Amino acid sequence: MTRELPYVAAMNEALHLEMTRDEDVLLIGQTVGEEHYESFKEFGSARVRVTPISETAEIGMATGAALAGKRPVVDATMAEFLLVAMGQVVNEANRVHYMTGGQLRAPIVIKAGYGFAAGWAGQHTSAPYGMVMGVPGLKVALPSTPADAKGLMATAVRDDNPVLYLHHFLLLLERGPVPEGEYLVPFGVADIKRPGSDVTVVATGWTVHRALAAAERLSDEGIDVEVIDPRTIAPLDVETILASVARTGRLVLVDQATRHASVSAVIAGEVAEHGLSSLRAPVVQVTALDTTLAYSQPMEEYVLPDEGKIAAAVRQVAGVKAGAM
Template identity: 80%
Template structure:
């Protein structure tokens, strides 16, 4: 961020700052949710009043349906849905209503709506609210999906999501909310469909999403000590997905490891593997390796949780595997 004034913020604070700035910039931006506007002292209520910041009934169908209607009427609602699994209760509005209006109206109707929700709370929460279910949304026409991994990207992607004229899922990992990092002051926009090369390298391409980006970067530092130069790419949005940046990197390194907290057969990793197999096969010097969660629910016991989930050691082992095979 050379030449840009930054300050240290947590991921959660950076996300909230983006919402606050967009509400100050555009009076059509409104904030809904079951856990917002808890009191008159809520900072959003104090700044924008109870008409623009509203607590909703404990009904996801109601809050998301209300927001979709408000979007069609010209507002730009941001809905704090709390947990990604709660989106499943209102699946019709998410994948069959708001996202379809622009197409079905021949481009005459827009539905500028942001659904913000957390995922992947793998800290002893066992079977519920620990899932990484973003993969089921990435192929839905008319729906964009953002998965920021840093405070700066959280701020920039949220601002871009609010300004987008059609629905966006903004999914944040629970375990990143208190992570700190440099965040640009003032207006900051991160474009959708533009991956970020978090670390340049020449030997192996590692594509990671969300919380696993930090695990991949830590693994890359360990591998560097052994002379293995790892390039780490964060797609930042999975719909649209920046396949061009990934293919360019694979063309340079000839090796690909995909890291994703989702279960293997509903992961972003599987989709990316298919794209590279079709469009970048000739560049590959070793088989693509996926480091994902197992196709299993998260257990309460930490040793079992660790067994199911990807981690730094598993990424290191995968990179060593493709490096050895590529050299053979």
Template identity: 85%
Template structure:
């Protein structure tokens, strides 16, 4: 059974169910005393739900130590940019423990943070920084685009025996969608085909999945059948599903809110170019943010970021080959 839930409620439901299932799951963060977490201290006590000082290095370091001691901490880091303050612990400490101890130790730690607040928040809170984490050994990265995936990926992240970076888009928090009741797990490294199609493969991440689906509907009215794929996790990355789709469509458009040269789309383009070049009937096209800081002014913000019109134009570009030379 499913019912409609906002994205933020789906995440909280996953966390609540996992804390009820396993007493080793803890919740840390500077904002865990706010309204949307109000039931957690009541239901699990202040020993397991800790409001931390305003120090990302302290809260992530505390969580890493708790993970090594056998706990499963979830740290609400608020904004992805705040992770930058504690980069050593994120990319050079907890993520390396399992390998450096020959598998004898694990660090089951979830770092939960919002990103991409493109609603007039200017340069320092609008970034899509996930690309810089996807190649870090020992660190998994989840980017849910729907409430159901948010619930399922967070539960899977909490049960993982090593660090997971769980990134949720701020502009999706109040979006509603069908969410399964009870336990719901979404496996890592398994992309989801959000919309089947036969003419073009369109791969999008996070917030851009919804822009891609909207563009696909517009293009359908023009007779262009677009398949939309959401990787859901970028580490591990499901390249096989993308290649299988390109084998059917012969065309690939990649959409990413990150800047072009720090994007997931660039990595996927490289994988398809290496492993599926002979499948392509047109050049790969990427629709990303420009290599620029997001401005405060709305027209400048819109100029920098991908949107439905830019995506549709890219699809028309690759299908121009369909009418001409394919």
């Protein structure tokens, strides 16, 4: 059975279920005592800990707790805040399992919002997942729907090593069908959000919805677009993308991150190496420009991907086919 839930409620439902299921799951962070975590008070102050305003402290606490056998979930609020504790995220917790020959593990979920493209200017609008997707020992989830938000959270909590769980701020109130009860979405399995035969579009997070809107617009023009959401970028399901490109022969990549620090650039490299013979047109990337977002809505719109830019990119690759016929 499913019912409609906002994205944020789906995330919290998964976490609440996991804390009920496993008493070793902890919730820590600067904001976990606020209203949006009201239902978690039943777990008591021993398991729901408000931390100092220090990302280094909260992630350090989580690493220690994980090594002692707990499963901490850290709400770091914003992805930019993680940058001050990056050493612990990419050079400590993620390497423990490997450097102890599997004797120790660090089951930590670090949850943070990203990409607040709503006039929040330079230091609250980043999409920094590209810089961590290749870090050994660190998994990265980017749910785009309420159902995936629930399923990926549950899977993250149960993982025995660190998971960076990034949710887009502008998706938090979006509603969608969510399964009741226990629900898990496996890591490394992409989801075809819309099947199609003419062009493959791979989009992440918030841009998935922009891609779906563009696909609906293009269907009226006779272009059948397949939209794929990787859901996790580490591990990345390259096989599903390659299979789609083999069917369509054309690929557009959509990513809110800046072009040269994007998931799209990595996917483009994989397709160039393993799927070049399938391509009937050059790959086109629709990403943010390589610049800091300005405190200006027109400038913000100029820099970021949107439905119109995606549609134009799809027409471009489809037009190569038409011109060659």
